[in-house]
Amino acid sequence: MKDKGFEIIAAAQDTGGLQVADPWYEKAHVTYTALIDTKHTVSSLFQMVNVPTGVWVDERGKIVRPAEVAYSKQQRALGQAIGDDRYAAGLRDWVEKGPKSVYVVPREKLQSRLAMRGARERLADAHFKLGAYFSDQGNRELASQHWQESQRLNPDNWNYHRQDWSFDKAKEMTNFLAKVRKLGNKPYYDPVEFPEPDPGPAPPQPKP
Amino acid sequence: MNTTATAIPFTILDQWRPTTLNATLLADRVFVSAEVLSVATKWESKPEGFCCGGICLPNNKGEAVVTRQGIDLAGFAELIGRPLAVDIDERVAALGVSAQDRGAALGLLEAPDFTLPDLAGEPHSMSQFRGRKLLLAAFSSW
Numbered sequence: 001m002k003d004k005g006f007e008i009i010a011a012a013q014d015t016g017g018l019q020v021a022d023p024w025y026e027k028a029h030v031t032y033t034a035l036i037d038t039k040h041t042v043s044s045l046f047q048m049v050n051v052p053t054g055v056w057v058d059e060r061g062k063i064v065r066p067a068e069v070a071y072s073k074q075q076r077a078l079g080q081a082i083g084d085d086r087y088a089a090g091l092r093d094w095v096e097k098g099p100k101s102v103y104v105v106p107r108e109k110l111q112s113r114l115a116m117r118g119a120r121e122r123l124a125d126a127h128f129k130l131g132a133y134f135s136d137q138g139n140r141e142l143a144s145q146h147w148q149e150s151q152r153l154n155p156d157n158w159n160y161h162r163q164d165w166s167f168d169k170a171k172e173m174t175n176f177l178a179k180v181r182k183l184g185n186k187p188y189y190d191p192v193e194f195p196e197p198d199p200g201p202a203p204p205q206p207k208p
Numbered sequence: 209m210n211t212t213a214t215a216i217p218f219t220i221l222d223q224w225r226p227t228t229l230n231a232t233l234l235a236d237r238v239f240v241s242a243e244v245l246s247v248a249t250k251w252e253s254k255p256e257g258f259c260c261g262g263i264c265l266p267n268n269k270g271e272a273v274v275t276r277q278g279i280d281l282a283g284f285a286e287l288i289g290r291p292l293a294v295d296i297d298e299r300v301a302a303l304g305v306s307a308q309d310r311g312a313a314l315g316l317l318e319a320p321d322f323t324l325p326d327l328a329g330e331p332h333s334m335s336q337f338r339g340r341k342l343l344l345a346a347f348s349s350w
Contacts, residue, residue: 009332009337034326046319046320051347056341057341057344058342059340117307122305123293126291133226
């Protein structure tokens with residue numbers, strides 16, 4: 001799809017190596033720019049709370065779909081359905097049709113989904129930045145303290161947890177599953193909001 | 209109570225950008241000079257309030273923010289509507305994002321720009337990709 005003026009920027013939100021989670025991107029013959037984002041810059045700027053998360057940006061640098069789970073096919077994990085099978089097709093449709101694509105989120109809806117974060121979320125974000133600063137200095141204990149504060153202030157942001165747990169490989173999965181158990185009925189990922197498929201022309205009404 | 213305090217090195221993160229300059233600590237409060245504030249945050253302390261990039265916000269708290277010890281960092285942050293996360297023991301504070309700035313940027317649906325290194329350390333900015341459609345994808349190694 002590169003010849004259609006489409007590119008992928010993949011930003012790894014951790015200090016570990018880059019592992020692109022989705023083979024679909026390779027099959028689509030898209031060259032992507034792989035970036036290392038140890039301080040979660042992209043997550044903070046685009047209000048992402050989990051991975052993999054995608055944002056669609058048009059030729060003029062405008063957001064047309066805000067942060068949402070970016071698996072190209074629906075996955076089943078943790079007893080939940082995650083992602084949407086239409087993601088890859090939706091993306092292709094937008095690359096073809098641009099603003100006419102039904103997958104472009106209308107302006108009003110976009111604005112409400114991009115709505116400002118509350119004071120607690122923004123303070124959580126500031127603590128995350130302090131943690132990233134300490135992590136950069138090699139002080140994991142202090143980093144962890146501030147990341148825990150981020151988690152306390154904004155428990156719905158999975159990236160905060162993920163970064164902290166990544167320090168202790170042995171406990172990573174245990175910590176993760178314990179947190180998932182606390183979810184109850186809340187989704188691990190919010191569902192992708194795609195338009196309902198076009199039902200086609202209405203069936204002819206039977207004559208009385 | 210001993211209220212004399214000497215200036216010590218203190219780091220202020222403006223979003224991600226750290227600047228280490230002198231500050232005065234009194235209990236859990238951080239005070240900086242107008243000059244330090246300007247270098248670390250690009251906000252200027254003026255008689256009418258605090259100004260940055262042509263925007264001035266009035267200091268309606270007066271001497272509660274601009275004190276004899278200097279500018280109270282927490283009070284300043286509150287005035288400009290940005291969260292302040294402080295680690296007083298480590299002498300670091302982070303100024304987060306303002307609700308207004310984000311609201312203005314997102315009101316235009318503008319994708320915020322950033323610059324990050326690739327695997328070879330080469331920097332790339334989002335704005336370099338203007339003229340192409342982009343999927344910005346955030347991944348993690350687990």
